[in-house]
Amino acid sequence: MKRCFFCISLLTFFFATVSAQPSPSQSSKSSETEAVLKIDTREVLLPVTVRDRSGQFVPNLKASNFSIYEDNAQQPITSFSLKQLPVHVVLLIDTSSSVTREIEDFKQAAMNFAARLDPNDQLSLIKFDDKVELVMDWSMNRNALKRALNRLTTGMFTNFNDALWLAARDQLNRITGRKAIIVLTDGIDSGRGHKTQAQALRALIEAETPVYVVSKTEIQRSTEQRELESYGNPVSAPNRIRVDGLQMSLAALEQSEQWLLKLTEETGGRLFLPKGFAELSDVYQQVADELRSQYVIFYTPQNGNRDGGYRTVRVKANCKDCRATSRLGYYAR
Amino acid sequence: MKRFTSLLFVFMASLTLSVSAQTSRGTTPAPKQSTPPPREILTNESIINLVKAGFKEKTIVTLMRTSPVNFDLSSTKLIQLKKNGVNEDVIQAMIQRQALQSGGVDAFTLRDDEFFNADDEAFFKSSPRLSLPEMKRNDSTGSSRDTEIFGSRSGGQSQTRSRGGLNGERSGSSETSGSATVRIIKPPTESSEPKLERAPRINNKNVIDMVQAGFSEGTILRKIELEQVEFDLSPQAVIELRKNRVSDKVLKAMREAMDDSK
Numbered sequence: 104m105k106r107c108f109f110c111i112s113l114l115t116f117f118f119a120t121v122s123a124q125p126s127p128s129q130s131s132k133s134s135e136t137e138a139v140l141k142i143d144t145r146e147v148l149l150p151v152t153v154r155d156r157s158g159q160f161v162p163n164l165k166a167s168n169f170s171i172y173e174d175n176a177q178q179p180i181t182s183f184s185l186k187q188l189p190v191h192v193v194l195l196i197d198t199s200s201s202v203t204r205e206i207e208d209f210k211q212a213a214m215n216f217a218a219r220l221d222p223n224d225q226l227s228l229i230k231f232d233d234k235v236e237l238v239m240d241w242s243m244n245r246n247a248l249k250r251a252l253n254r255l256t257t258g259m260f261t262n263f264n265d266a267l268w269l270a271a272r273d274q275l276n277r278i279t280g281r282k283a284i285i286v287l288t289d290g291i292d293s294g295r296g297h298k299t300q301a302q303a304l305r306a307l308i309e310a311e312t313p314v315y316v317v318s319k320t321e322i323q324r325s326t327e328q329r330e331l332e333s334y335g336n337p338v339s340a341p342n343r344i345r346v347d348g349l350q351m352s353l354a355a356l357e358q359s360e361q362w363l364l365k366l367t368e369e370t371g372g373r374l375f376l377p378k379g380f381a382e383l384s385d386v387y388q389q390v391a392d393e394l395r396s397q398y399v400i401f402y403t404p405q406n407g408n409r410d411g412g413y414r415t416v417r418v419k420a421n422c423k424d425c426r427a428t429s430r431l432g433y434y435a436r
Numbered sequence: 437m438k439r440f441t442s443l444l445f446v447f448m449a450s451l452t453l454s455v456s457a458q459t460s461r462g463t464t465p466a467p468k469q470s471t472p473p474p475r476e477i478l479t480n481e482s483i484i485n486l487v488k489a490g491f492k493e494k495t496i497v498t499l500m501r502t503s504p505v506n507f508d509l510s511s512t513k514l515i516q517l518k519k520n521g522v523n524e525d526v527i528q529a530m531i532q533r534q535a536l537q538s539g540g541v542d543a544f545t546l547r548d549d550e551f552f553n554a555d556d557e558a559f560f561k562s563s564p565r566l567s568l569p570e571m572k573r574n575d576s577t578g579s580s581r582d583t584e585i586f587g588s589r590s591g592g593q594s595q596t597r598s599r600g601g602l603n604g605e606r607s608g609s610s611e612t613s614g615s616a617t618v619r620i621i622k623p624p625t626e627s628s629e630p631k632l633e634r635a636p637r638i639n640n641k642n643v644i645d646m647v648q649a650g651f652s653e654g655t656i657l658r659k660i661e662l663e664q665v666e667f668d669l670s671p672q673a674v675i676e677l678r679k680n681r682v683s684d685k686v687l688k689a690m691r692e693a694m695d696d697s698k
Contacts, residue, residue, distance in 0.1 A: 200492070229632070234631075234633050235630060235631075235632055236632070236635055237632050237633065237635065238664075239635075244696060246695075250661070250662075250693070253662060254635065254662055254663070259493070260494075261494075269632040291494070293494065294497075297628045298630060344482070344489065344491075345489065345491075347476070348499055351495070351502055
């Protein structure tokens, strides 16, 4: 009986091992797939936006209209297209106490934005307040986005730097191709998170992700400025604390805008400063239009060293009265 | 006795004169200053006033970051702050600000403070910046029985001990020392990585649980509509759901939700 059991076990093990081996046809098929998917990792992808003096996108340019410089040395363009690659967009929303009232405006703007994108473009939704939460993972389904937007709840603080860092590292680093982050925030981090502005910026540059910021600083500034003026001059003693607070807040907004400008410029995105929440939908549509109107340029750097160093990149569009914008550099990894 | 009485009289008289002189100085109007008043030093009272005036937490913290401060952060005063509606986040910012002003620190812990330890466990759990310290315990004999008390770095804290006499009676004497310390703990780099939380998802089991718990169909439908979902809608799973009295309406909502999530 024991011997019989041993034989059965041996046979079972043998068949299990054989069935686990890939068949020759399967093996060659997978290697073929790998060959097809292989991309030259040395290539650098540059999403480039070209506008004329009036801010309109300039279409119909050719590769010969562009010059790419890396560390001031011109680079040959290896591939060029006008928005043929789908884009992965992270919708990042500040759900701290300071933006509670705007959530509904944001939902509407996000839906309009999604409707304006190409159906193949993928979206994910991350909210940040006391924590950073992935509310919706990558999806092309716009109904799923609608459901996810309805799940947004608000918290107290603003872990903005952590949110940028996590969006870059956890959500976008594994994505190849075009990608972007659109964030609605006042940009003032509560200082309770783990990452600094510099760390967040580095992660975004490493992930090669442009950041489009829809900042509510201008709206907040005009409200606070009006309140400040209402106290008159000189300020009476009972109002002194409030006035001091408003002045501090205005200074913080100014500082925040400087950071947001740096963030968008260095990553190749854009900073929007709407004057009211009614403009939110329009701003999001502008971002969608920009993503749809981008040129995608690939080049293989002549400096082949992958030393992790930072390389500056400059894109020049050779057309009349137009200007090209892209990210300012990348880390050669 | 007479001499003692006259001495006492002289002392009282001089005390009265001294007090009245102080009072009159206080009521004399101060000369007008042409220079602007110096920036206010924030104290516990200022913070309480700001909170009572309805300022946002964020504004108070911003104000704190950029103004000189002189907070009393003894346990008693912390309790007083809390009783006056100042929440732990502002208190934490006060402590950080005070510590920064007195020498520059990265982070420190309140965990060993009895007041915080008692009922704010959840608060500390949610604050990754704070970590459990390895507090040094000192006493006069060098053993580790005496506890360090919570206090500011400037040494403004006092420690009170009762001492027993030779026969065990309480002598009632108190000892004040300036040895109170704050342990500054820099969080290790490894644990300082933020985490991307994932919104909870509801699955078949959650639906069955809700049905069995007696939730109305409307509530379950609303839950399915609002939450992220991860349903198994294979024929076998559907049979199982039906067996557990999950209605057709709920099943339909589950299917629709899954279609949306694809």
